[in-house]
Amino acid sequence: MLGTLVIVFREVLEAALLIGIVAAATRSIPGRNRWLLAGLLAGLSGAALVAAFADVIGSLASGIGQELFNAIVLGIAVLMLAWHNIWMASHGAELAASARNVGSAIRDGQRECSILLVVVGLAVLREGSETVLFLYGIAASEGAGASTMLAGGAIGLTLGVAVGYSIYAGLLRVPMRWFFTATGLLVLLLAAGMASQAARFLIQADLLPSLASPLWDTSASLPQSSIPGMLLHSLIGYDARPAGMQLVFYVIVLVLIAVGMRLANRASPSSATMRSQLNLQQKGLAS
């Protein structure tokens, strides 16, 4: 039962943290909840489909279909998160500064929401399909322990969702002045971590050289199977034994998105004034 709990918890954790952070980051966008829910449902149905066709996907591209599939899903998610962050860098301040402007932002907001749907859907799809396969295996083996193991899975799911909700609730308590910096930074690190994971799958499929394997080994001091290791893995892409190529991907994505955000922030003439306006409003509220 404990084994099932841990496995399901770990799979759910990654998706739940992502959803928590993205939900917080988009809290000022109208209609966000509907899109979140749609993404979640699409992801769950996708996960069931992927699990059902796991043998087909696995046998594609002479046995490396699974790695390619994972790398592509992660790659799309990285692009979407990058787009989200860059879009937020040019519009976030407007959205936060005044409810009066929301009308004009809705059209842009809808596009942003469809990004949200894809990101959430893909996260649930990837983590969910493995959980479905795992639970299917348990259900198929007719052991007497199947029901207690499934109960373990349910507890793991609940705990994972609870952690995701905690980070969401925690982020909402961050003062408005720091809020976009905080969520922007978290999304940036999520994207870089996903790029590193994508690289790992491509190395596993022998499509990329590992460069150095491993680049470092911190498995003794901070094992990836420990709770802090799991959290850091999901949040910032921590890897106890990364390949050199993973770090290359991590840094490239980190720098590209950061530069993109800076350029978008400069290109939008409104954001600077909006932000100072926002700061004034908050100072006004504080005094």
Next chain:
Amino acid sequence: MKRFAMGLTAWISVTLGLLGLLAPAVAQTTDADYQLVIQDHRFQPAELTVPSGKKIKLIIENRDATPEEFESHALNREKVIVGKSSATIFIGPLKPGRYPFVGEFNEKTAQGVIVAK
């Protein structure tokens, strides 16, 4: 908005360009294949000796009806192998040492170690 779109296009081009630069580094040769079999939620052999300093092509055949996930933190690898099928995983080049792995879906019985010499 237009400027934003142009900026985004430029940014995506740079990203794809960088990926293109990485692509030529792909071609590498593999030296030998090594086999593992999963049966009754156990690995056979439970200890597999491979040469160190070489990239290894590992072929894992799952003879059980249920799916299994080959997972090794030491090797930094994970892959789902559905029931009645085979999967390929590339590992290494490894330093000499012991690299434990498990079948995550049946961790109590499915345990093994790769020994690099």
